[in-house]
Amino acid sequence: MIKDIFHTNKTNRLIRVAFTMLATMCAIHSTQAQQTKHVNPWTAKELGKLPPIASLTDGVWLKGDLHVHSSHSTDGVNPGPERHPVKTIIAFAKSVDFGFIGITDHDNHVLGDVEHHTWADPDFKSDSVLLLYGAEWTTTRGHGNTFSAKPYDHQKFYDVRDQRDANIIAVKKELGIHVSANHPAGPKDHFGFSYDLVDAMEVWNSALWTKNANSILIWEDMLASGRRVTGRGGSDTHSPSELNYIGTPTTWVFAAKRTSQGVVDALLNGRVSVSANPFAPRVEFFADLNEDGKMDMMMGDNAKSTGKPIKFRVELKGNIKTDSTYTVNVIKDGRNFGSFKMSGSKPVIEFIDTPKLIERMYYRLTVEGPPTNYPQVPRSAAITGNMVALSNPIYFNFDPEF
Numbered sequence: 128m129i130k131d132i133f134h135t136n137k138t139n140r141l142i143r144v145a146f147t148m149l150a151t152m153c154a155i156h157s158t159q160a161q162q163t164k165h166v167n168p169w170t171a172k173e174l175g176k177l178p179p180i181a182s183l184t185d186g187v188w189l190k191g192d193l194h195v196h197s198s199h200s201t202d203g204v205n206p207g208p209e210r211h212p213v214k215t216i217i218a219f220a221k222s223v224d225f226g227f228i229g230i231t232d233h234d235n236h237v238l239g240d241v242e243h244h245t246w247a248d249p250d251f252k253s254d255s256v257l258l259l260y261g262a263e264w265t266t267t268r269g270h271g272n273t274f275s276a277k278p279y280d281h282q283k284f285y286d287v288r289d290q291r292d293a294n295i296i297a298v299k300k301e302l303g304i305h306v307s308a309n310h311p312a313g314p315k316d317h318f319g320f321s322y323d324l325v326d327a328m329e330v331w332n333s334a335l336w337t338k339n340a341n342s343i344l345i346w347e348d349m350l351a352s353g354r355r356v357t358g359r360g361g362s363d364t365h366s367p368s369e370l371n372y373i374g375t376p377t378t379w380v381f382a383a384k385r386t387s388q389g390v391v392d393a394l395l396n397g398r399v400s401v402s403a404n405p406f407a408p409r410v411e412f413f414a415d416l417n418e419d420g421k422m423d424m425m426m427g428d429n430a431k432s433t434g435k436p437i438k439f440r441v442e443l444k445g446n447i448k449t450d451s452t453y454t455v456n457v458i459k460d461g462r463n464f465g466s467f468k469m470s471g472s473k474p475v476i477e478f479i480d481t482p483k484l485i486e487r488m489y490y491r492l493t494v495e496g497p498p499t500n501y502p503q504v505p506r507s508a509a510i511t512g513n514m515v516a517l518s519n520p521i522y523f524n525f526d527p528e529f
């Protein structure tokens with residue numbers, strides 16, 4: 128009897144072990160079945176038809192500075208009406224052939240009321256330089272510049288500054304303004320908001336190029352994430368200086384029309400490059416999609432890749448030092464793709480690559496070479512060093528609905 132019980136228990140145990148093993152195998156099998164059935168809804172897939180690429184020739188290159196403070200900003204040395212009058216800024220912009228300027232005073236100094244300060248300044252007008260309406264949105268979580276072709280209710284944007292990002296984004300949309308992150312990696316005033324809020328970011332702040340390395344890292348992250356955030360420059364000057372002043376650096380835009388709206392549109396579309404100063408060469412970046420020898424897109428533009436090789440073209444325009452060599456560094460998806468030497472009176476290089484068929488990819492450039500003298504800001508070239516220019520990316524397979 129005892130033996131029988133023992134035998135029965137042993138049998139039960141064996142049956143239990145067998146069942147457990149079977150159940151485990153079934154569970155593994157069903158997990159595998161679930162995995163094979165799982166579809167990640169975010170996986171890259173072929174995009175539908177993309178918007179057509181705008182003309183590469185109908186437009187005008189305009190240069191300017193997108194981060195300038197007048198006396199209406201009351202920080203910095205010698206605050207007061209005579210420190211940096213609007214009149215001085217506009218006259219200077221005209222003297223260096225600027226097509227546009229963004230005077231972006233701190234809005235917190237006037238509690239958001241830039242409309243009755245900078246914009247109401249009797250000298251805030253020009254017959255030759257396009258003026259953008261904007262301000263430096265100055266908040267506890269960082270600074271951003273606003274830009275608009277026409278006046279808007281900036282007070283409303285100032286008032287929402289400490290709210291959740293979603294509320295800020297809603298107000299930004301309602302106002303129809305362009306928002307750009309300033310000195311995004313600044314040690315005391317980095318940009319601490321969602322980048323869903325911005326259309327552009329300041330990837331080159333002031334003549335001191337080397338301090339922008341961390342801002343470039345953030346830009347790469349945002350580009351890799353699928354955001355087509357335009358890179359722009361800004362001197363962030365508050366008063367005349369021999370080191371850093373209006374135009375260090377200079378932002379170039381390819382505007383479809385010579386209007387303030389044309390400038391804001393070009394900024395949004397990324398048809399933008401940045402140069403060390405108003406007299407330094409400008410970089411232009413194109414791609415030929417169908418191997419017909421004719422360029423089809425420029426920086427800022429987005430196309431579906433064809434799976435075939437694409438020819439890229441880099442041109443340096445303006446004040447070229449013909450006795451020198453320039454180096455073009457191509458960055459593909461955040462990594463070094465290659466460096467190319469260019470020289471002569473019309474420096475051009477071409478390179479070929481095959482972007483992947485479906486995944487997002489982007490290519491952008493920096494150009495290094497001899498510094499260009501800027502007599503109005505005589506010590507700026509020395510601190511900028513060999514950094515000549517940078518381009519915005521050429522994009523492939525970026526979802527416009529992202």
Ligand SMILES: [Zn+2]
Nearest residue numbers: 263270309316
């Ligand atoms: Zn700032």
Ligand SMILES: [Zn+2]
Nearest residue numbers: 194196263363
């Ligand atoms: Zn500033």
